[in-house]
Amino acid sequence: MTTRVIIVDDQAMVRAGFAALLAAQSDIDVVGEAPDGAQGVELSRRTRPDVVLMDVRMPEMDGLEAARRILGPPPGGGGSASAGEHRPRVLMLTTFDVDDYVYEALRAGASGFLLKDAPPADLIAAVRVVASGDALLAPSVTRRLIADFARQRPATRGRPALRLKALTERETEVLTLVARGRSNAEIAQTLVLAEQTVKTHVSRVLTKLDLRDRAQAVVFAYESGLVAPGE
Structure with a gap:
């Protein structure tokens, strides 16, 4: 099956690079790009992707708020999503190896995070991992991030x-x-x-x-x- 992906990042070169890399894979289809969180939320609702690659820091609406809206109940729903309602997996992208936004995104339901300077093979593998329903928690940096912020909170x-x-x-x-x-x-x-x-x-x-x-x-x-x- 083909994994449908959208890329939400305020840097056009980053979006273009990720899109070219992922689109070259026979099992991945890049169905859209957005330059900020607000447009990312709208794009996600319109295209119904399997995976959203979400930058953490963006203008207009950051990745954390966008992830909350994508993973939360639909507007006007007033409650949890129904069992059959489509919910994409959100994979957070960041240039920082420890970032409070990423921790909060994991709490909101994001399936993991990846550093932007990770090798191309890691990005491809990450999309496949979260699309399969698992969480991207293998890298030691992810465990360190969670531990660091858990330590700051009793x-x-x-x-x-x-x-x-x-x-x-x-x-x-x-x-x-x-x-x-x-x-x-x-x-x-x-x-x-x-x-x-x-x-x-x-x-x-x-x-x-x-x-x-x-x-x-x-x-x-x-x-x-x-x-x-x-x-």
């Missing part, structure tokens, strides 16, 4: 911590390892489980905690106090 008490009680002991173990940046294969090896079993546990964790993907699971694990930075 662990949230109350509802997030209480929600952990819905998990079984095994699911809690799996969530802890996900939060530490482990892949399913690494979790399977650590817990001596089949990789498919780990996938099932991860899916149940996301469902029970009402989380979009692994990116939000990592943020939740830090904010609930399950995992502390530096552990």
Whole structure:
């Protein structure tokens, strides 16, 4: 299947470069570009892409607000999106290896982030990873970003911590390892489980905690106090 992508960035050269690179892939179709967040939101609603490449810092409307609008309920909806409603995956782009905007975007539901100076192969792989429904959390810089900002915020008490009680002991173990940046294969090896079993546990964790993907699971694990930075 072809992955439909839009690129939202205020630098025309960046958009052109990313578009040329992605359009050269047989399984990726670039269906639009926008120079700021407001136009990106409108373009996303019009073209219904699978993946939105979203710059963090832009005029008019920054990438964080644009991501919130794209991933949130539709205008006038007054509530959560229906189960069958299309929601693209948002991949944040930044020139900074640690950026508060990116952390907040992950909380809003973005599926990960990538540095703009990453090798071309990493960009292509990132689009495929988030399009498949996974989160882009493998790079150590992503784990460092989340840990840095979790460290600046005390662990949230109350509802997030209480929600952990819905998990079984095994699911809690799996969530802890996900939060530490482990892949399913690494979790399977650590817990001596089949990789498919780990996938099932991860899916149940996301469902029970009402989380979009692994990116939000990592943020939740830090904010609930399950995992502390530096552990």
